[in-house]
Amino acid sequence: MAYRGLFTRHVSIWAAVVTASRLPVAMAPLAFLFYGRGTDTGYSGGAAMAAAYALAEAIGAPLLSTRLRSRPHRREIAVGLAVSACAFALLGTVPHPGTGLAVALAAVAGATAAAAPGALRTMAEHLAPGPHLHTALSLESTLNMAVWAASPALVSALALGVGPQAPFFLATTATFAAAAALWLLPDRTGATGEGERAPLRQALSAWPVYLTSTAAMYLLASIELTLPALLEHRDLPVAYSGPILTGFALASIAGGLVYGARTWPGSVQRQSLVMLLLMIAGVAATALASTWPAIAALLALTGLLQAAVLITRNLTLREQLPADLHPLGYSALYAGSGIGYGLSAAATGLLLAVTGLLLAVTGPDTAVLIATGTTLVLTAATGLKRRAATGEEPASG
Structure with missing residues (x-):
């Protein structure tokens, strides 16, 4: 019954944006590996792309989120998603790019969209009625898990059945769709003048x-x-x-x-x-x-x-955290959990190395x-x- 009262028109659009914007993130690590496997970059190039994407996302999330403290959220997120979609499109259309170009495009794709998860989570605070906030965040978490559960099979089917660059076309479409759907949501501008001194230190508290x-x-x-x-x-x-x-x-x-x-x-x-x-x-x-x-x-x-x-x-x-730091805090939380969970190639490689050492003894x-x-x-x-x-x-x- 809690979910019945949650689904207003705006919350439904917001849920669609969350799903579409998270799909490329969930697809990216495996998509890069399949891309490297099927092109001249090789597995090592695919792993380098995945690591660059994850590192750029971890750095970009808190840095870009600081812009949301005094700027319209909708425009900032839409621009970041659009640039990320263009980077995915280039990966899908540039014929056999060298490892350097592929790694650079992967980093751009990860960094420019990195503020979206935290900003969309902040948007939920204003779109969902007060009593339904924890329900909205539960819905967001459920959508995120569903996307992560479905993405490996989706990437495998596209990369093996269509071509190594095919997952990037889906990532491009989903990211552009999320950017476009954002304009159907009410805009929100971060508070100005609050905690302008050392916002990162405040968020790290x-x-x-x-x-x-x-x-x-x-x-x-x-x-x-x-x-x-x-x-x-x-x-x-x-x-x-x-x-x-x-x-x-x-x-x-x-x-x-x-x-x-x-x-x-x-x-x-x-x-x-x-x-x-x-x-x-x-x-x-x-x-x-x-x-x-x-x-x-x-x-x-x-x-x-x-x-x-x-x-x-x-x-x-x-x-x-104060309201104007919610996007920054959510983005830092998102980046930290991604590293801890090993969703990126860099974090996964580190965990595998540690686990391998433990299993040896x-x-x-x-x-x-x-x-x-x-x-x-x-x-x-x-x-x-x-x-x-x-x-x-x-x-x-």
Whole structure:
């Protein structure tokens, strides 16, 4: 029933823009690899493109979001998406570009659209009625997970069935469509004169939220990367890793919808902390499980919790930053979670290297337990920071 009251005309358009703008982001890492495989750039060139895209996105998100503090959001996002779409189009139409040009175009595509996720999340605060904000953010999280779940099959089908550059044409179309649909939404201009001094320092004051997000994504990346080895270590069919991870993705989508369908007791900070601790326990139990149904069930439970953690971190950040810094904070959160989750080639390569070193001297279950321990320490650090801040409040009042 909560979703029934959410879907106004503007929110429906906003949801379509979110989906269209996230599709190229989800497609990009695998699309670059298939592109390198099918052209003169090779796999190494494709990996370099993916790394350049991710790095440019991580840098561009907070930098471009600072412009939204005093400029019309709609125009800024639309221009960035249009430039990104042009970069994807060039990748799809330039015949066999060298690695240097391909890497440069990938970086442009990632950087110019990087402010869109944070800005669109900020737009939801004004498009959705007050009581429906957490429902709108749940919808956004669900759409994001659905796009990420569908994109690998979509990229594979286009790259192998049509051509290595075909995914870029879809990315171009989706990005241009998102830019055009933005003009059907009411515009919003960031507040001026508020916190103009060191906005980045202000945004970084919410570091416990960013750290919690990165810790959660690192934890999930660790179990996903070690799942095949974990199944083999338990003498279970490695082929089950695909269906198990599909179940995890579907559970995440369902979890986002369930969280947004009602209000939950306690503050969003407490909800986020409790569910992250449950996620840590679930992943640790997965490392110790001896049967594939138990592993699948525990990962599905973790997926349900992951969705709620993603949503509550956004709500927590909204409470901790002034309104004019919401786009910057959301963009920093988006960039940090992407790095932590290993969605880019650079982050994935780092996690694979760390996991590979651990697997060389321990079993995959031990590697996962080390990851859960690391995440627990990071979570405890954020909890201590919150407690210290709460203790300081009376003195400052």
